[in-house]
Amino acid sequence: MKLHRFLIGQAETLLADVLTFTHPADAVVSRFFRAHPKLGHAERGVIAEAIFAVLRRRLEFAHLAQSGSGAPNRRLILLGLMQTVGRGVLSAVVSDEEKAWLDRIAQIDPASLPERMRLNLPDWIGDTLRAELGDEGLMQLAAALNYPAPLDLRANTLKATREQVLDALENAGIDGGTTPYAPEALRLVGKPALTRLKAFQDGWFEVQDEGSQLLAYLLAPKRGEMVVDFCAGAGGKTLALGALMRSSGRLYALDVSERRLAKFKPRMARSGLSNVHPIVIDSENDVKIRRLGGKIDRVLVDAPCSGLGTLRRNPDLKWRQSPASLAELNVKQASILAAAARLLKPSGRLVYATCSLLPAENEAIVAAFLASHPDFELGDAAAVLKSQRIDLDTGPMLKLLPHRHGTDGFFAAILQRKAAAKATAAEPASEPA
Numbered sequence: 001m002k003l004h005r006f007l008i009g010q011a012e013t014l015l016a017d018v019l020t021f022t023h024p025a026d027a028v029v030s031r032f033f034r035a036h037p038k039l040g041h042a043e044r045g046v047i048a049e050a051i052f053a054v055l056r057r058r059l060e061f062a063h064l065a066q067s068g069s070g071a072p073n074r075r076l077i078l079l080g081l082m083q084t085v086g087r088g089v090l091s092a093v094v095s096d097e098e099k100a101w102l103d104r105i106a107q108i109d110p111a112s113l114p115e116r117m118r119l120n121l122p123d124w125i126g127d128t129l130r131a132e133l134g135d136e137g138l139m140q141l142a143a144a145l146n147y148p149a150p151l152d153l154r155a156n157t158l159k160a161t162r163e164q165v166l167d168a169l170e171n172a173g174i175d176g177g178t179t180p181y182a183p184e185a186l187r188l189v190g191k192p193a194l195t196r197l198k199a200f201q202d203g204w205f206e207v208q209d210e211g212s213q214l215l216a217y218l219l220a221p222k223r224g225e226m227v228v229d230f231c232a233g234a235g236g237k238t239l240a241l242g243a244l245m246r247s248s249g250r251l252y253a254l255d256v257s258e259r260r261l262a263k264f265k266p267r268m269a270r271s272g273l274s275n276v277h278p279i280v281i282d283s284e285n286d287v288k289i290r291r292l293g294g295k296i297d298r299v300l301v302d303a304p305c306s307g308l309g310t311l312r313r314n315p316d317l318k319w320r321q322s323p324a325s326l327a328e329l330n331v332k333q334a335s336i337l338a339a340a341a342r343l344l345k346p347s348g349r350l351v352y353a354t355c356s357l358l359p360a361e362n363e364a365i366v367a368a369f370l371a372s373h374p375d376f377e378l379g380d381a382a383a384v385l386k387s388q389r390i391d392l393d394t395g396p397m398l399k400l401l402p403h404r405h406g407t408d409g410f411f412a413a414i415l416q417r418k419a420a421a422k423a424t425a426a427e428p429a430s431e432p433a
């Protein structure tokens with residue numbers, strides 16, 4: 001890979017914009033690329049990876065950038081580029097002074113840095129996760145979060161088997177293999193472009209993290225059932241649920257974001273699903289969904305959350321979230337869960353899921369729900385997966401961790417509505433007046 005001086009300047013300008021944290025980093029990067037259409041595919045890759053490396057290792061890089069000279073953002077982006085293109089390539093296009101500085105940085109043993117710099121997490125997140133995972137678990141998680149996530153696919157069994165998808169990819173010169181847990185998941189080597197492949201356009205596969213795929217197996221919808229995906233977004237999980245239902249029954253895809261649901265439409269068209277009904281709602285209490293109350297067999301709540309389980313992909317989230325934004329999310333999560341539960345039939349199943357690692361968004365929401373909904377009980381996630389020949393036991397609630405499972409971080413709990421109590425002849429239907 002050749003690196004031009006002007007590319008470093010471009011990346012530095014973009015970094016300044018990203019580090020204001022006023023918008024999600026991926027949106028800022030996309031906007032920059034739209035404004036600079038002459039940048040080629042490889043150049044975009046270099047710039048984006050360098051920006052994301054700085055976001056992943058911001059505390060460590062800020063510490064290292066205390067030495068050296070020149071603008072602080074220039075030093076940060078040089079450290080990002082050193083990670084992505086390597087010191088040799090970078091040294092050829094920087095000043096002698098910068099080259100000497102990079103050489104000195106390369107001599108520093110990362111293990112000698114203060115722990116906070118190695119964790120690269122704000123203290124409020126680091127402290128919470130330490131209480132959850134212990135010192136060693138936290139360090140392993142932090143190390144895993146320093147690398148980009150792999151590219152996972154889900155074979156769409158309505159159109160092709162996993163083996164057929166693998167063959168099609170191989171014929172296109174793309175390497176990959178199966179993953180340990182989800183039955184239809186594939187993990188690719190590198191980040192090949194996929195959208196021009198015929199197999200993609202024909203709906204044989206979708207891009208989806210293996211962890212995200214597993215949530216559909218927890219809900220385990222059956223053919224012919226009435227199912228709601230309450231926070232469907234761009235429909236990644238809706239598509240997986242629809243495939244398990246073999247496109248039968250009814251699958252409502254709800255979301256408050258018209259923009260996100262609109263992104264789902266072309267994916268649905270490719271997938272071959274004909275049982276999905278997308279509905280834009282104005283809130284979790286929208287009157288439009290009242291008619292579904294008590295009629296639904298299974299509900300997925302993939303709740304809006306801090307997204308801290310996806311830090312490999314969205315490393316800016318750790319700098320953009322705060323205890324205050326978390327508290328706001330918790331109120332929303334509890335409200336969505338309560339509203340979604342009202343849709344379930346007796347004996348119906350709800351799965352509450354997040355891509356967060358924080359107990360406040362996960363176990364605490366579930367515990368509060370169960371305390372106020374005596375007609376629900378916690379199901380056993382490991383047993384439900386096992387019944388589908390998925391050997392993954394993280395306890396009664398599913399907790400996926402990047403350093404342990406190679407997936408994004410996910411949490412999911414099965415909330416099973418109890419069967420309706422049968423009225424007996426001895427019980428009066430209503431209290432006597």
Ligand SMILES: C[S@@+](CC[C@H](N)C(=O)[O-])C[C@H]1O[C@@H](n2cnc3c(N)ncnc32)[C@H](O)[C@@H]1O
Pocket residue numbers: 212230231232233234235236237238254255256257260281283284302303304305336
């Ligand atoms: C974690 S994302 C869902 C991702 C999606 N399930 C997927 O697999 O691609 C959470 C979604 O919840 C939606 N949302 C936020 N508030 C909501 C509400 N009150 N009712 C329904 N959806 C809501 C957001 O617009 C967002 O799309």
